Amino acid sequence: MLALLALPLALAVSAPGLANPTSDSAVAPDRSSSGDQNGVGLMRIVVADKSGIDRLNELGVDLAEYVKPVDNGIEVHAILSPEESQALRDQGFDVQDAISDQSDYAENVAERSAAVRAVQSLAASTDTLTVLRSEWFTSLDDQLFLNVEVKSSAGADSTTVLTVSWDRGAGTEIGSGGTTTLSRFTDAGQYMYHRFSNPLAIDVAPSRATITSNKGGSVTVDVGRWLGSPRKVTGDHPYVSDFVDHYMDPTEVTARFTSLAAEFPKLTQLIDLPYKTNGYRRQAQAQFGTATASILYVTSKAYGSEGGNDITMSLVNPGAANAPLTVGVSGKAVTVNLATNGSGAVTSTAAQVVAAVNGHADAAKLLTASTYRGNAGTGVVAATGVTQLTDNLKAPASVSRDPFQMKVLRIGKHRDGSKVGVFLYCQEHAREWVTPLVCVESAERLLRNYAQDPNTRKIVDDLDIFILPVVNPDGAHYSMYDYNMQRKNMTNYCPAASADPANRNAWGVDVNRNFSVGSVFDGYNGASATSCTSETFAGPSELSEPEARNEVWLVDNFPNIKLSMNTHSYGGYFMWPPGAYKTAGREVLPRVDQGTEAFFWTSSDYILSRVQEYRGTAIWPGRTGPVTDVLYSAAGNSADEHWYNRGIIGWDFEVGADVYNPATKRFTAVGFQPPFAEGHEEAMEFANGNIGILEVARAYATDKIQPKSTVKIVKQEPGETTFTFSVSEPANVYYTLDGSRPTFDSPKLALAGMREGVQNITVKSNTTVNWFSVDIAGNVESNYKPDGNGKNHNKQTVSVK
16 A cells, blocks of 8 residues: 555546556556555536536546536536546546535636537528427525526528526516526537526516517517415424535435334335345455556455455565565465566566466465566666555444345335335435435434324325445445545456556446446437446446446335435435437437326426425526436436336426525535535425425326316417427327327327427317326326227317318
């Protein structure tokens, strides 16, 4: 370890996945978790569009799950050392300041790229504007914000500029509230829509806004309110909450769940998941040498905790001329006597020492020797005293080094599969310390309020709730005790060329890229299948990791699970499938149908209002929606796994919304591990959100109300009429235009496009429309039997003038 820390720095190999060694004179520093971590920090990077994010993923950069549009591109956050930051700058990336000190993000970034896409010529002189969203909302301290999203038919032309003006409430003039320009948003090289880079701070809630384009288009729309008013809690019984007072490691969290199961045996069941993790353990290692060509390292065959930490090795100058290279073993002490020439100088190279150690039968039982990162090892080694191998793990003895038994707490009065199941799970990514607190707080509230709070009793009586508080226990232990920015688990699939001690903070598999739908192995973007040190390394194959297989086992063995929530941090997002696309042509996984999409949006209003109840935090409209619409492509994630393979309606929380500073009029990020005072508040408000999800799930489970639907005329022109359907609740509509009975095989009303609502249907002659609707719970309008012979479907003639 001392030899490792004494090594000089080398820019060429400073970041795993960024570059290969180009010099024999120096090596990479260890990204140690001790002290100042050699300058490792959470840094801002601004890229032009999503292709820049794709490039960073390809390079193996440790990206946070955080994306924020800025005026000239997209801001992402990455864990970087100073050397890694400089390596990215040398490759043309705009690496900005650190955010770990919450410093103000105020400077403009680099000038617009010289390679501006050629302006596309458009046939029409006037563009058509489609307003996707227009709303105002409050967040913390009752600060008002405006959010507008508009799609232009000329948006593919990068010179298209949209301007929005708004009033100061009903009866006031458009423009009296303000005027500003929207930013053009592109993804994977494709125009998406125009929006604000961030929600715009305003002082009065507007009622209407007008958007105009420099291409001639104009539209005026109502501005609604985003998120409902906080609920007023009624009743005589106090609702108890706030059951976490510090960040907790997986051992503590699991012990808490075990004690809850013992305390509430009539309401709980503790489920041992079948696949134990690899465990908080590693092989012990030692490294010798200072220059690349003369470096070698050794790795114990046994885990450090199982004897590897007891092994020593020394490189000895025999002090005699013409001595041969020999290896000796005494117990767990390996001694390498180096070869010398006629003048007594050491001549053994790194490659020769490696071959001698690996070729010695007794030494090979204890350890394996390797040259540094695939180097030929032609440099002469230096004598080194007795060096003890170490696994470098720093957790106290209370953290077991054995494979970890993951446990799920099942909560419900009726745990026989007869009730709708809800799966709440947290901390797939190790460094997201707030997330297990959300799961712990949710479980505590459900059990400790059951006896006194009628609402809680209804939830527990009518649902079957499964809570997995830590999906990635090994990585989470490592994050808390060794390297706080650890994202992945601890399983090391790296070959010798990447398995030296300096890379130990880069090993592991990203559990939320290891699932079987939309994976990197199927060609989807947002993970690595080749770089074992990439922070989005998907593993050697789909579902290779016990952590991922445990999730799949749970939902397969409890098919009553119909809804789920995966809690991550940070950034303040609320998302759902699809979560991945192929970069070429931005080929997105199939979008959910319009009824399910409507259910997601309707539910989000309620759930996010519950989040807002705690301290006023609003999750932005622009950070609400499908993952691919508001974040980036995340190949092989768990929400896609559960939705596409099992139809489980799943959401993703990213706790830790940006905090607005009214003095600077800027948003600042909170990071993965904010001071606990902030982490506590995030846990409380998103536990509110989990309870909101359970309330939505109960409404789904007990829904017996049939939807109602009508034809809605959108536009009538000579020779054609355009219509759509209006429904009383989120529901799918099946229809026919040829006079036949509608069935489940009939055309289904689709989504018009990303964030555009339902499609419009145009007919050019008088047309009889037959249709029925069915809601997410399966209730069919008017009790119509689509597969029977009934005639009680809806029927209306759409006239054309």
